[in-house]
Amino acid sequence: MTTERQRGSATLWVVGCIALLLVVAEVATVRAAAVVARHRAESAADLAALAAAGRIGVDDQSCTAAGHVATANGARLRTCTVHLAGDGRSGTVLARVVLHVHLPIAGSRDVVASARAGRLPG
Template sequence: MTRRPGRGADRSGADGGSATLWVVACIALLLLVTEVAVVRAAAVVARHRAESGADLAALAAAGRIGVGGDACAAAARVAAANGVRLQACAVRLAADGRSGSVRTRVTLRVHLPVVGARQVVAGARAGRLPA
């Protein structure tokens, strides 16, 4: 029995090794997607750290309204303790001097993989009501 060319187990044509190329391409795509996910996750974590630092600094400053002392100095201490830098602090006192609101703005310097060093900025507002 004679075998016809192009049929059966004797296929040594142009398709030889093409599966290897597909596997390599899929692995490269998977690595790229993983890297993008890691960079995105690191950016989200940095944003959350900056936002929580701004929130806590604003709360610390609002706690000093009507009690005495510098509200913005308290905000700067709490911001530094949370790894962020206080960029701006504005206190607005009510007419009674015992209540008001505080706005803070903080910055956080982060190093993201592939992207490099970036600065994250977050702001918060907190208030104190009269007792």
Template sequence: MSAGCGRRRRFGASWTGPGSDRGSATAWSLGLIAVLCVVFGVVLALGHAVVIRHRAAGGADLAALAAADHWAEGTAGACARAERVAEASGARLVRCAVVGDVSDVTAASGRGPFTAKVRARAGPGGPGAPGPSPGDTPGAGEP
């Protein structure tokens, strides 16, 4: 056999040498997939945190309204009602105080690092309470 027969190889070019980029698309693809998985996990965690926060807020609001509605039963009765309402809405009552006819409750939802506590107050509207007066109707007093 002569030196020129058999496999031909170009001088200066190497298929597996240091300048080769064979397999680099696989490495880049794996890196991109890993980054996308991390981003997806962070988005899921943030979504979970928002759901827990809304559950705690809804539980606190409803518990405060229930306690304010039953203030005449005393603090124990009003807070017992608030606790039942909070549990029914997926939250747990952390604190409950009833002063007169105004209730002040704190409800929590979630476990571990995904725990949210929300405070809510409820009571009757007074003379300085915002909102429309009974005589205020749209267009009233206009010719």
């Protein structure tokens, strides 16, 4: 037997649970978007560093190649540092890229990632 005081209380519980589920879903969506943005930035940095390392010993356009690859991946090359070995045909590259993303609720953010790649002698 229900009394007048209890009438409609289940509706309030259902609305409250649905609201809680919506908040949890939104937080999960923002978190997933942030993780995807980080992975995209890391991939762009990896590919830019590999492109630059591929130019070591060929010409002095390593950082130009890194910039083109970063741009092709939707990022911007922030820094590119080439360390050549004594022979000039091997060395390492440190590439740092910036990816501008728009996250739900959090707004626009810059995601920075860096990668190192090298070319071995031989």
